[in-house]
Amino acid sequence: MEKLIDGGVLPRKIPTHEVIYCRLRDMVLFGQLKPGQPVTIQGLTAQLDAGMTPVREAIRRLTAEGALTLQGNRRVCVPDVALTQLEELAFARLTLEPHLASIACSSLKKSDIIRLEKIDSEINRAIDTGDVQRYLMNNYRFHFDLYEQAQSPILLAIVHSLWLRFGPSLRVVCGRFGTSSLPDRHEEALAAMHAGDAAALARAVEQDIRQGIEQVRQSIATANV
Amino acid sequence: MEKLIDGGVLPRKIPTHEVIYCRLRDMVLFGQLKPGQPVTIQGLTAQLDAGMTPVREAIRRLTAEGALTLQGNRRVCVPDVALTQLEELAFARLTLEPHLASIACSSLKKSDIIRLEKIDSEINRAIDTGDVQRYLMNNYRFHFDLYEQAQSPILLAIVHSLWLRFGPSLRVVCGRFGTSSLPDRHEEALAAMHAGDAAALARAVEQDIRQGIEQVRQSIATANV
DNA sequence: GCGGTGAGAATATGATCAAAATCGCCGCTG
DNA sequence: CAGCGGCGATTTTGATCATATTCTCACCGC
Numbered sequence: 001m002e003k004l005i006d007g008g009v010l011p012r013k014i015p016t017h018e019v020i021y022c023r024l025r026d027m028v029l030f031g032q033l034k035p036g037q038p039v040t041i042q043g044l045t046a047q048l049d050a051g052m053t054p055v056r057e058a059i060r061r062l063t064a065e066g067a068l069t070l071q072g073n074r075r076v077c078v079p080d081v082a083l084t085q086l087e088e089l090a091f092a093r094l095t096l097e098p099h100l101a102s103i104a105c106s107s108l109k110k111s112d113i114i115r116l117e118k119i120d121s122e123i124n125r126a127i128d129t130g131d132v133q134r135y136l137m138n139n140y141r142f143h144f145d146l147y148e149q150a151q152s153p154i155l156l157a158i159v160h161s162l163w164l165r166f167g168p169s170l171r172v173v174c175g176r177f178g179t180s181s182l183p184d185r186h187e188e189a190l191a192a193m194h195a196g197d198a199a200a201l202a203r204a205v206e207q208d209i210r211q212g213i214e215q216v217r218q219s220i221a222t223a224n225v
Numbered sequence: 226m227e228k229l230i231d232g233g234v235l236p237r238k239i240p241t242h243e244v245i246y247c248r249l250r251d252m253v254l255f256g257q258l259k260p261g262q263p264v265t266i267q268g269l270t271a272q273l274d275a276g277m278t279p280v281r282e283a284i285r286r287l288t289a290e291g292a293l294t295l296q297g298n299r300r301v302c303v304p305d306v307a308l309t310q311l312e313e314l315a316f317a318r319l320t321l322e323p324h325l326a327s328i329a330c331s332s333l334k335k336s337d338i339i340r341l342e343k344i345d346s347e348i349n350r351a352i353d354t355g356d357v358q359r360y361l362m363n364n365y366r367f368h369f370d371l372y373e374q375a376q377s378p379i380l381l382a383i384v385h386s387l388w389l390r391f392g393p394s395l396r397v398v399c400g401r402f403g404t405s406s407l408p409d410r411h412e413e414a415l416a417a418m419h420a421g422d423a424a425a426l427a428r429a430v431e432q433d434i435r436q437g438i439e440q441v442r443q444s445i446a447t448a449n450v
Numbered sequence: 451g452c453g454g455t456g457a458g459a460a461t462a463t464g465a466t467c468a469a470a471a472t473c474g475c476c477g478c479t480g
Numbered sequence: 481c482a483g484c485g486g487c488g489a490t491t492t493t494g495a496t497c498a499t500a501t502t503c504t505c506a507c508c509g510c
Binding site: 240241242276277278279298299300 | 494495496497498503504505
């Protein structure tokens with residue numbers, strides 16, 4: 001019965017470093033941090049109002065996942081993807097994500113599809129109102145809610161790491177071109193789910209990824225002029 | 226001139242947490258730690274003669290890379306791959322590693338191939354003498370020396386993470402069946418390098434991976450009886 | 451069998467030390 | 481005399497440690 005004394009939804013207390021990790025990760029994923037921006041420990045302890053150790057651990061974790069980069073001189077910053085690295089990201093994402101989507105397809109329940117449709121409508125609303133942050137968050141939720149159904153924790157972790165590397169650049173694209181130019185390839189994905197057509201779903205996801213990568217590629221190309 | 230005052234080979238001092246990370250990583254990769262074995266912070270501080278903070282950071286990093294697992298009740302242990310996860314590892318490795326090998330092929334210099342041949346002869350010697358540790362180390366070196374030539378840091382990091390998850394189980398296989406049953410698919414790989422045939426190299430790597438995975442699969446299957 | 455209790459291990463803090471970057475000062479050169 | 485470049489002190493930041501606190505698990509008595 002003592003489990004209720006915190007009066008809350010969570011029976012187990014979440015350790016601080018975990019909380020800090022999630023907050024920092026979201027800052028990277030949803031574009032609160034710009035590529036190239038330096039990340040200091042003491043800055044974060046002040047900003048997030050946390051101790052030094054949890055912040056350090058969160059940074060180490062995110063560094064291992066590729067969301068942050070060590071600059072040799074023991075400084076940490078948000079990485080800026082170059083064109084060559086974009087090729088790597090493209091290959092890995094185009095290989096893994098359609099595969100995950102395809103596996104997930106067969107185990108999708110009706111309630112899952114309904115949930116995904118709700119997220120998709122959130123995405124559309126975010127595009128209409130020009131709310132970049134909300135678009136990014138729901139786009140992330142759409143993909144990972146789907147991928148999670150594949151029950152493949154290892155591949156999921158890898159894809160997660162790819163999104164962490166991709167996130168800041170995607171944010172730059174949105175900031176530059178606005179939400180109007182953003183892809184909405186999710187209609188055909190949802191249709192494929194309803195039909196239970198794994199191959200079609202994989203194709204839809206593939207097209208979605210291609211479009212996103214192409215936008216970042218153009219953004220990088222024009223930025224380097 | 227002051228750069229020489231440390232009188233040493235290393236102009237830059239390597240931080241302790243980095244050293245600890247490398248040592249722990251090698252322990253995982255080369256089978257000093259068995260699957261399921263618990264990993265305690267204080268145990269490592271004693272064993273590696275280090276402070277608590279560096280050990281904590283190394284553990285966080287390896288956890289993020291999938292080399293260690295958190296057990297919910299803030300314990301850490303070496304993960305034991307199940308059959309379902311082996312499928313994931315197989316898919317990811319078979320997708321990424323032949324690709325890396327294929328890219329690397331064109332940029333291989335004569336000196337690179339000679340180096341790889343030397344490593345391969347080390348592997349053969351280790352198989353002959355039944356030296357599992359040496360086999361594992363040189364097998365790792367063979368693959369990653371090759372993959373590094375692909376100049377693809379992101380994919381390399383992902384593959385590295387896959388090997389970290391795979392390592393302990395491979396060690397179990399070797400311990401069970403000895404080195405005599407170990408694959409040596411490297412001859413054809415080396416031949417393909419000499420010929421500059423990227424496709425053939427990719428096939429050779431693929432066969433090598435298939436064989437390794439198959440052995441682990443059988444090991445898991447028999448262990449579960 | 452069950453709940454309390456204690457040992458041990460992990461988490462988290464703040465202090466301390468070392469390294470790096472920044473900025474200002476000085477001398478040199480054009 | 482003004483601008484430039486290098487040198488050194490200050491200050492910011494990272495690395496490490498010792499320690500306090502919290503949590504888990506297992507043992508023991510009821």
